[in-house]
Amino acid sequence: MSTPSLKSIVVPQVLDAxxxxxxxxxYVGQKQVKANVRIAIDAAKKRGGMPEHFxxxxxxxxxxxxxxHLVATTLDAPLKSTSGVAIERAADLAAILTNLDPGTVLFIDEIHRLSHKIEELLYPALEGSHLDIVLGKGPSARTVELALPSFTLVGATTRVAELSGPLRSRFGGGIYQxxxxxxxxLRDIIRRSAQVLGLTxxxxxxxxxxxxxxxxxxxxNALLKRVRDFSEVRERALTAALCDEACKLFGIDSLGLTKDDRRYLETLMNGFHGGPAGVRALVAALHEDVDTVEHVYEPYLLRLGFIERSPRGRILTPAGREYLNGDTLPI
Ligand SMILES: Nc1ncnc2c1ncn2[C@@H]1O[C@H](COP(=O)(O)OP(=O)(O)OP(=O)(O)O)[C@@H](O)[C@H]1O
Ligand SMILES: [Mg+2]
Structure with missing residues (x-):
């Protein structure tokens, strides 16, 4: 068996980074978020402390x-990254928190995945920099208070609605969408990425x-890299015509929709007469899981105005029908 070249192993990650x-x-766009986060950071730096949690x-x-990452860099602070899925037991949380260097930014990705038990343990850590750990079981159980180094928590989630109220209220630095x-x-981002990748x-x-x-x-960024690959393999310059050809091959249309999006829209139109279709029935017809449908397909279709979510289910809008009938933007 041939071993992959070092280039193919190393280069993709290097480029992503x-x-x-x-x-x-x-960091393009999101002006208001940027401005607010920077004020919280600058104020904390002036006071010589850490900002509240974000x-x-x-x-x-x-x-x-x-x-x-930008929060940590600006604070000149170490960054410790973990995920809500990785912190299963109280001991996992205790190990992470007690081993932090003072002044660390603790990044918990997918923070909605923390269990209620872990969330409750986290509250005093977020407020007073201590952790209450129960040692032993039954009548001999006792609680010890562990002092913690100062830290700023940065939580990230795609599902803010799944966070409990008490946890949300502890992000004193702000909750930002x-x-x-x-x-x-997007053009600014692609222009910069093309430059970083050395592309004309x-x-x-x-x-x-x-x-x-x-x-x-x-x-x-992913599409730019795929189009770049296409142009390199075909040994042709990066032109509009080449870009269209590449996207056609990838099955991506002029709105960025793929065959999966079209299948969703077609199922809603043909299988449910345009809706309302209950999400479970729709998901079953698509042979997908609720998660993928709600968090991968639907957000962009909603943004395009092709579907609506109503209390009775999903509805195909007139714009969605028009798209399926091919009246809008060809590939
Ligand atoms: N505002 C921005 N300006 C420039 N590039 C950006 C910006 N936001 C994201 N990117 C680019 O998009 C990539 C993905 O961003 P990132 O990993 O931060 O997204 P995320 O919201 O954490 O996603 P997920 O929910 O999947 O974890 C980054 O590596 C970066 O190259
Ligand atoms: Mg992320």
Whole structure:
């Protein structure tokens, strides 16, 4: 069996890391969030302390993790990253918190995945920098209070609604929604990424990729890299025509929709007469899981105005029908 070349192992990660902004100036858009977070950080720095805890929420790929890294960099603080799924037991949380260097930014991704038990343990840690740990069981059980180093928690989630009220109320630094990006912002991101990747991308190509990026920076960067691969393999320059050809091959249309999105819309139209369709029935017809449908397909279809969520279920809008009938933007 041949071993993959070092280049193929190392380069993708190196490039991904290279595309992630490490300066505020390169973090495009989300102006209000940026301004608010920076005020909280600058105020804390002036006081010589740590800012209060932050929560970032929004769809996948819109820059939550990137922002957490920027918070740590700006504070010149070490960053410890973990995830709500990884902290299962009280001992996991205790191990993480007691081992933090003072002044660390603790990033908990998918924070909605923390169990209630862990959340409750976390409350005093977020308020008073201590942890109440129960030792032993039954009548001989006793609680010990562990002092913790100072830290700032940055939580990130795609599902803010699943966070309990008490946990939400402990993000004194603010709860910020990171939203989908405008076309202008996406173009700026793609222009910068093309530069980092050493590509000469004409404005037409940048526009096309932006329009097909589902309003999401991660999708924009991924598509840019796929189109770059296509141009390298075909040994052709990066032009608008080449970009269209590549997207056709990838099955991505002029709005960034794929065959999965179309299947969703077609199922809603043909299987449910355009709705309302209860999410469970729709999910069963698509052979998908509720999670993927609600968090991967639907947010962008909602944003395009192709579907609506009503109390009685999902509805295909007139714009959605028009799209399926091919009256809008061809591929
Ligand atoms: N505001 C931005 N400006 C420039 N590039 C961005 C921005 N936001 C995100 N990106 C790019 O998109 C990529 C994905 O962003 P990131 O990993 O921060 O998203 P996320 O919201 O944490 O996603 P997930 O919910 O899947 O964890 C980054 O590596 C970065 O290259
Ligand atoms: Mg992330």
């Amino acid at each position: 290279a595309l992630r902004p490490v300066h505020w100036d390169d 929560l970032f929420y929004g769809p996948p790929g819109v820059g939550k993790t990137t922002l957490a 990171l939203d989908f990006y405008t076309d202008d912002d 991308a004409p404005e037409e190509v940048i526009e096309r990729i932006a329009a097909r990026s589902r309003a999401t920076p991660r999708v924009a």
